[in-house]
Amino acid sequence: MADESIDDAWADALEDSGDTEEAKEEKKEEPTNGATAAEFDELDEGEKISSGSKNLDFLLDIPLQVTVELGRNSMIIDKMLQLTQGSVIELEKAAGEPVEIFVNNKLLGKGEVIVVNDRFGVRVTEIISQADRIKNMS
Numbered sequence: 492m493a494d495e496s497i498d499d500a501w502a503d504a505l506e507d508s509g510d511t512e513e514a515k516e517e518k519k520e521e522p523t524n525g526a527t528a529a530e531f532d533e534l535d536e537g538e539k540i541s542s543g544s545k546n547l548d549f550l551l552d553i554p555l556q557v558t559v560e561l562g563r564n565s566m567i568i569d570k571m572l573q574l575t576q577g578s579v580i581e582l583e584k585a586a587g588e589p590v591e592i593f594v595n596n597k598l599l600g601k602g603e604v605i606v607v608n609d610r611f612g613v614r615v616t617e618i619i620s621q622a623d624r625i626k627n628m629s
Contacts, residue, residue: 558593559613561604589616598627 562582574580584590589601592613600618604611619627 555594556596558596559602559604560591560593562590597624599624 562584564580564582566580587603590604590613592599592602592615598619600615602613602615602617605614606612
């Protein structure tokens with residue numbers, strides 16, 4: 492009952508102010524505080540493509556961290572403290588098994604270790620699908 496009287500009071504107040512539903516809609520469309528509505532020119536197809544390539548060029552300069560994981564192993568602190576120069580840490584992966592390639596800590600694909608001019612490198616042998624990359628992002 493109290494809700495009905497409040498609704499009636501609002502209806503009376505709106506009628507007194509002269510604001511009808513049409514007037515309220517017009518006020519929503521009109522900018523307030525002396526502001527004017529922004530107007531934009533329509534872009535044709537050629538302008539869309541050129542602005543998109545500028546944005547892509549900007550993204551091409553972003554540095555990424557590439558990591559190759561040769562293998563993993565876990566050990567207790569006591570074993571780690573016993574490591575000395577020349578100690579061998581056995582990894583979970585077998586020799587010749589593909590290594591994982593990560594970009595910004597996200598799996599990109601797999602590859603094989605190679606030697607180029609006395610430096611290690613990785614030949615990319617597999618890139619995971621775009622759907623799998625998106626799943627791994629979360």
